[in-house]
Amino acid sequence: MTPVSSLEFTADELRAMADLVVARCVEHIATAGEQPSCGNVDAVALCRAMREPAPEHGTALGPLLDRLFTEYIPRSLTTIGPGYLAYIPGGGLYSAALxxxxxxxxxxxxxxxxxxxxxxxxxxxxxxxxxxxxxxxxxxxxxxxxxxxxxxxxxxxxxxxxxxxxxxxxxxxxxxxxxxxxxxxxxxxxxxxxxxxxxxxxxxxxxxxxxxxxxxxxxxxxxxxxxxxxxxxxxxxxxxxxxxxxxxxxxxxxxxxxxxxxxxxxxxxxxxxxxxxxxxxxxxxxxxxxxxxxxxxxxxxxxxxxxxxxxxxxxxxxxxxxxxxxxxxxxxxxxxxxxxxxxxxxxxxxxxxxxxxxxGSAAFRAAIAEKRQLALDAWRRVRALPGIAIDAEPELSLFAFHLTWPGATRAEEDAATKMLLEKTTARGRVMITGCTTKGRVLARVCVLSFRTHQRQIDALVEDLTASIGEIVPSRSA
Amino acid sequence: MTPVSSLEFTADELRAMADLVVARCVEHIATAGEQPSCGNVDAVALCRAMREPAPEHGTALGPLLDRLFTEYIPRSLTTIGPGYLAYIPGGGLYSAALxxxxxxxxxxxxxxxxxxxxxxxxxxxxxxxxxxxxxxxxxxxxxxxxxxxxxxxxxxxxxxxxxxxxxxxxxxxxxxxxxxxxxxxxxxxxxxxxxxxxxxxxxxxxxxxxxxxxxxxxxxxxxxxxxxxxxxxxxxxxxxxxxxxxxxxxxxxxxxxxxxxxxxxxxxxxxxxxxxxxxxxxxxxxxxxxxxxxxxxxxxxxxxxxxxxxxxxxxxxxxxxxxxxxxxxxxxxxxxxxxxxxxxxxxxxxxxxxxxxxxGSAAFRAAIAEKRQLALDAWRRVRALPGIAIDAEPELSLFAFHLTWPGATRAEEDAATKMLLEKTTARGRVMITGCTTKGRVLARVCVLSFRTHQRQIDALVEDLTASIGEIVPSRSA
Incomplete structure (x- = not known):
């Protein structure tokens, strides 16, 4: 019987394939800060077009990586980006990939x-x-x-x-x-x-x-x-x-x-x-x-x-x-x-x-403490913005708030708070999400990405300020 | 606040770390065929010595990889090796690591x-x-x-x-x-x-x-x-x-x-x-x-x-x-x-x-068909060996058998079959395991590693033959 060896590669092939992948991944990590935080999740048509039967024969790695890194991955939330303050951020430490x-x-x-x-x-x-x-x-x-x-x-x-x-x-x-x-x-x-x-x-x-x-x-x-x-x-x-x-x-x-x-x-x-x-x-x-x-x-x-x-x-x-x-x-x-x-x-x-x-443990403690301090800083500055009511102070590194102004109804506040999320996220530097709790729409900021530092908190406050200016009726000023 | 960036690496560091890891892994894969199939699982003392509190500060990657690849990984069954015919073999296609x-x-x-x-x-x-x-x-x-x-x-x-x-x-x-x-x-x-x-x-x-x-x-x-x-x-x-x-x-x-x-x-x-x-x-x-x-x-x-x-x-x-x-x-x-x-x-x-x-699908079908053919070949040759009784023919790619000889008691057969597993595996080229089913010890051969080819089946038959010669009383010949 002739050995079937098509699932195995030579050492040179193994190295070359890893080189291709590592180059792409390193480039991707290096640009994490420049990728729009919300990514691009408009992908209904793309997903429909992606359906295909299992291929009978193989494809080279290069073109597959091209498609992954230029078409598929960008159609997603930039969960690895420093400006991802949405949901509960995940991480992506490189050591885990190794x-x-x-x-x-x-x-x-x-x-x-x-x-x-x-x-x-x-x-x-x-x-x-x-x-x-x-x-x-x-x-x-x-x-x-x-x-x-x-x-x-x-x-x-x-x-x-x-x-x-x-x-x-x-x-x-x-x-x-x-x-x-x-x-x-x-x-x-x-x-x-x-x-x-x-x-x-x-x-x-x-x-x-x-x-x-x-x-x-x-x-x-x-x-x-x-x-x-x-x-x-x-x-x-x-x-x-x-x-x-x-x-x-x-x-x-x-x-x-x-x-x-x-x-x-x-x-x-x-x-x-x-x-x-x-x-x-x-x-x-x-x-x-x-x-x-x-x-x-x-x-x-x-x-x-x-x-x-x-x-x-x-x-x-x-x-x-x-x-x-x-x-x-x-x-x-x-x-x-x-x-x-x-x-x-x-x-x-x-x-x-x-x-x-x-x-080492010290690095994890320091990073967690930094996220906590960043959240406190963000909360202190956000609560001072016009039209902001704080619903939950940061017990850890997450706080919640909504928009309000004199005479606003709950429905108006909810609509305005949703718009605040959308407008702030649309600026591309930070992504924030909300929730509906006890009948009220809340905006939330959660700081838990290891890549988030002071710069992103500054961007959050600037972009919230600009967005509020576009949303809250002038009588609230 | 000074940004804490110790969990992040520069692009050069990312590449250098990947190079270290890939080199080790490629070398490991390249020598899969030479590693003893059973590995070395005698590790009680080592495991006791490995216990340690979480380190306060970090360590360089190189020495960690040294320890992993020279001390820890070799203390394991060589599940990626071509001679791993034990349990149900797992795979380890490189594409998954990428x-x-x-x-x-x-x-x-x-x-x-x-x-x-x-x-x-x-x-x-x-x-x-x-x-x-x-x-x-x-x-x-x-x-x-x-x-x-x-x-x-x-x-x-x-x-x-x-x-x-x-x-x-x-x-x-x-x-x-x-x-x-x-x-x-x-x-x-x-x-x-x-x-x-x-x-x-x-x-x-x-x-x-x-x-x-x-x-x-x-x-x-x-x-x-x-x-x-x-x-x-x-x-x-x-x-x-x-x-x-x-x-x-x-x-x-x-x-x-x-x-x-x-x-x-x-x-x-x-x-x-x-x-x-x-x-x-x-x-x-x-x-x-x-x-x-x-x-x-x-x-x-x-x-x-x-x-x-x-x-x-x-x-x-x-x-x-x-x-x-x-x-x-x-x-x-x-x-x-x-x-x-x-x-x-x-x-x-x-x-x-x-x-x-x-x-491509064709490669998977071909590999599965090859494992099936290898198992059939192994079964035909093993059943012809002296002292072997087949308990289960290969419906897929696994068959079971035990040793027997005229006048043998069940206990003697069980002991001899266990010895057959040990002696065959100890030769280092293939690893096989057994089970106890319906009160009888069975030896089993399962062919399902993508790296297993004709050469390992030949080694299996040779090593079983030699082991049987050492175990079964001469009166059975």
């Missing part, structure tokens, strides 16, 4: 310790660093996930297994009306249906109302249901609100409930001593969602879960099979497949490990 | 169409190619996952939502006693507890017994339970058995049950016309797990799910939130976050898209 290149080409199996023990140890180290940063105890265990939703899912499964066993249907989970939609979604995936998820009302600062939480729990017990978990949020998507984590932890302790904290946006601010106060109680959680692709500036696809009682995470995912070799000691060595849903999986820990080794 | 490098550095948000429509379209195209290859209808939708387990999980959630609603506890799921452990595991994650998962006995060819399946369903209905899903396997992990998919599909149609096919190992053999027979019925499934990191030779972390009725997949994962912009038309455009558990996620579709564009 790590994935290594992980993909060496392609070792890191699902079980026995297949690649030293590499699995790197991942265990990376998880342990997160554990120490979050001040979780040494018995805690964790898991890297694709994102925050699956981390929250894993926590809910742990809570369900711990408190409900097979009697799922009577279990009730509590969160706030400001919680990310992934809480209810991942509860449903875990078999906790929407009619067993209570959205507790939030207060005027968008934090969960602890009294309302207590009475909802009492009502459900009265009705014969089984309260089993509370999901608090450390930094909501809408306004950046941090639930009173310590008080909720007290409630959960009293009531015997699992306390999960969704820190997808906010957890990494715990790295900064002066933000420990607002996040007080975080390290008491039974489990914590944290997204290294947000607060550690890594590329999308780097979520993480920590569970205080590592045995609970293991109990929820443990499996034996004749083809699965066991690690020598399950307390001492980490077997990702025994702590998460997947057996085969990529090697996300290398992204985190290489990044922390290359930059 | 794709992830691009995805990580450009770091666009591909969870929702509105954020990067053209890139999301590439992922939709890649899913559509899988759909066409598997002969699923145009209304089918899919999802890339970290691996097969989460794909199966997604399918079980679809089936659960379709057939059970909130009344989860009465639902019963059926699979065979040869099914991968991830079926029961992902059922439990989805709220279907172990006492509601039936392991139906398999026949002498390790295929699910359809009569036993029918009577189990009848018994459960009799007991007031609600049968809702059957998970068949197209290529079991133990012996490569393919369940009678067509007959199971008939049963499911008759009984009104969801039919999921776990094709994590076997699905891509459907690309070859002459293997459509053994996989007959695959394209009738309600849902299908397929692992591009196996049959498409991509790196670990590339699982996929197809669901015949795309609306069912969407209904199980759909969510609305004020901060989520909707795609212009949910039938026409794909929103990954509405078809899977995660909102933020990496860009796995680019791995598949770039690989199919670079190589």
């Amino acid at each position: 790590a994935d290149f290594i992980a993909d080409t060496t392609n070792r199996f890191t699902g079980i310790w026995q297949a690649a023990p030293a590499l699995v140890q790197l991942e265990a180290n990376a998880l342990d660093w997160l554990r120490e940063w979050m001040m979780f105890p040494s018995g805690a265990r964790g898991l890297f996930t694709a994102g925050g939703s699956m981390a929250t899912f894993g926590a809910i499964v742990c809570a369900r297994e711990r408190h409900l066993g097979p009697d799922i249907r009577r279990g009730v989970l509590y969160t706030s009306d400001q919680a990310h939609h992934s809480v209810a979604k991942s509860a449903r995936l875990a078999g906790i249906m929407p009619d067993r998820v209570r959205a507790i009302r939030s207060d005027e600062r968008y934090r969960v109302d602890v009294d309302a939480l207590a009475s909802a729990i009492a009502d459900d017990r009265q009705a014969g249901l089984m309260p089993f978990a509370v999901v608090s949020t450390a930094g909501t998507t809408n306004t950046g609100a941090v639930d009173p984590l310590d008080e909720v932890a007290d409630s959960c302790e009293r009531e015997g409930l699992w306390h999960h904290v969704d820190g997808a946006y906010g957890a990494f601010f715990y790295l900064c001593d002066d933000l420990r106060g607002v996040l007080r109680g975080l390290s008491r959680a039974d489990s914590l969602t944290l997204d290294p692709h947000k607060g550690m500036f890594l590329p999308y696809g780097t979520g993480a879960l920590l569970v205080r009682d590592g045995a609970a995470l293991r109990a929820a995912h443990e499996a034996a099979a004749a083809y699965l070799p066991a690690a020598p000691d399950s307390d001492e060595f980490y077997d990702a497949a025994q702590y998460g849903p997947d057996l085969s999986r990529s090697f996300p820990g290398l992204r985190v490990w290489l990044s922390v080794k290359l930059f | 794709a992830d490098f691009i995805a990580d550095t450009t770091n666009r948000f591909t969870g929702i169409w509105q954020a990067a429509p053209a890139l999301v379209q590439l992922e939709a195209n890649a899913l559509d190619w899988l759909r066409e290859w598997m002969m699923f209808p145009s209304g089918a939708r899919g999802l890339f996952t970290a691996g097969g387990s989460m794909a199966t999980f997604g399918a079980i959630v679809c089936a659960r939502e379709r057939h059970l609603g909130p009344d989860i506890r009465r639902g019963v799921l059926y699979t065979s006693d040869q099914a991968h452990h991830s079926v029961a595991k992902s059922a439990r994650l989805a709220g279907i507890m172990p006492d509601r998962v039936r392991a139906i006995r398999s026949d002498e060819r390790y295929r699910v017994d359809v009569d036993a399946l029918a009577s189990a369903i009848a018994d459960d209905r009799q007991a007031g339970l609600m049968p809702f899903a059957v998970v068949s396997t197209a290529g079991t992990t133990n012996t490569g058995a393919v369940d009678p998919l067509d007959e199971v599909a008939d049963s499911c149609e008759r009984e009104g049950l969801w039919h999921h096919v776990d094709g994590a190992y076997g699905a891509f053999f459907y690309l070859c016309d002459d293997l459509r027979g053994v996989l007959r019925g695959l394209s009738r499934a309600d849902s299908l797990t397929l692992d591009p990191h196996k049959g498409m030779f991509l790196p670990y972390g590339t699982g996929a799910l197809l669901v015949r009725d795309g609306a069912a997949l969407r209904a199980a994962h759909e969510a609305a939130a004020a901060y989520l912009p909707a795609a212009p038309d949910s039938d026409e455009f794909y929103d990954a976050a509405q078809y899977g558990p995660d909102l933020s996620r990496s860009f796995p579709g680019l791995r598949v898209w770039l690989s199919v564009k670079l190589f």
Whole structure:
């Protein structure tokens, strides 16, 4: 038989292909600051034209890269740009691209310790660093996930297994009306249906109302249901609100409930001593969602879960099979497949490990502290602008506001605030987005890109000022 | 404020770092054939020594790569090597490393169409190619996952939502006693507890017994339970058995049950016309797990799910939130976050898209057909060796066997078969693993690495022959 070798390349070909890709990527990163923040997402016609059957034969790399970098990538939000103050910014640290290149080409199996023990140890180290940063105890265990939703899912499964066993249907989970939609979604995936998820009302600062939480729990017990978990949020998507984590932890302790904290946006601010106060109680959680692709500036696809009682995470995912070799000691060595849903999986820990080794903890703390200071600076200057009412001060690095003027109706304010987002973003230097919360349209600024510095905050204030001048009726001046 | 820029590099630094990494990776790939197949997984002491707190300050890339490539990576199974005939081999196509490098550095948000429509379209195209290859209808939708387990999980959630609603506890799921452990595991994650998962006995060819399946369903209905899903396997992990998919599909149609096919190992053999027979019925499934990191030779972390009725997949994962912009038309455009558990996620579709564009479908079909032919050749020659009894012929590219000789007890055969695995693997040219099935130790050979060619099959036969000579008592000759 003639060997089929068309899926393999020579060393020279491998190098030449990498050179092409690296050149494109480096150029792309170098121009991140000049790309319009909002990118260009007008792509309906393009997407229709892109549909095609699988090609029978191959194509050269060069033309594929041309199309990717000139047609497809520019048709997107410039999430890597310094002016991306929209949604919750993601990162894109270069170290992660290097790590994935290594992980993909060496392609070792890191699902079980026995297949690649030293590499699995790197991942265990990376998880342990997160554990120490979050001040979780040494018995805690964790898991890297694709994102925050699956981390929250894993926590809910742990809570369900711990408190409900097979009697799922009577279990009730509590969160706030400001919680990310992934809480209810991942509860449903875990078999906790929407009619067993209570959205507790939030207060005027968008934090969960602890009294309302207590009475909802009492009502459900009265009705014969089984309260089993509370999901608090450390930094909501809408306004950046941090639930009173310590008080909720007290409630959960009293009531015997699992306390999960969704820190997808906010957890990494715990790295900064002066933000420990607002996040007080975080390290008491039974489990914590944290997204290294947000607060550690890594590329999308780097979520993480920590569970205080590592045995609970293991109990929820443990499996034996004749083809699965066991690690020598399950307390001492980490077997990702025994702590998460997947057996085969990529090697996300290398992204985190290489990044922390290359930059050091100090660089991450400094960057997080800088984002916080930039958000405070932006908030102080934005609240002084004419027509601006602040709806949520920056507890971390996100604040929310709307436009107002004497005699304005809610509908007029909402329309004006939407227009403010559009006009400011259209200037191309910064991108900001809004949300509708408690019936009001809010504009939001979230500073969390590692490329955002003082210059972008100055641009934000200038462009908001100019846009307001075009929108707010002159009588407000 | 002084900008903190320590997480950013200059273009020259970016290029220099990539050069270091690419050089290491290319060298590693070039020597894949010379690395001992079993690698070196004796790493308990090393792992203990590797534990360290997060470094406060950064380290240069070079020394980190030194340690990775000389100490850590060699302490692992050589899953990328041509002689890796163990477990189910993974791949590691170079195109995926290029794709992830691009995805990580450009770091666009591909969870929702509105954020990067053209890139999301590439992922939709890649899913559509899988759909066409598997002969699923145009209304089918899919999802890339970290691996097969989460794909199966997604399918079980679809089936659960379709057939059970909130009344989860009465639902019963059926699979065979040869099914991968991830079926029961992902059922439990989805709220279907172990006492509601039936392991139906398999026949002498390790295929699910359809009569036993029918009577189990009848018994459960009799007991007031609600049968809702059957998970068949197209290529079991133990012996490569393919369940009678067509007959199971008939049963499911008759009984009104969801039919999921776990094709994590076997699905891509459907690309070859002459293997459509053994996989007959695959394209009738309600849902299908397929692992591009196996049959498409991509790196670990590339699982996929197809669901015949795309609306069912969407209904199980759909969510609305004020901060989520909707795609212009949910039938026409794909929103990954509405078809899977995660909102933020990496860009796995680019791995598949770039690989199919670079190589073309023909190259994948040819490679799969070659693995099949290599397995047949290996099986014909191995069964002719003295002392070998074949337990499972290669339905796809995996076969199982054990050692035997006149008068041998089962315990003696088991011990000898284990020794055969060890001695053969210890020669370093090929790595094979076994399993314990129906109380017997089986040796298995699975050909699915894109780097495996005729030379490794010759080495396998030679090394098995030599090992047998050392093990089987002379009276058997």
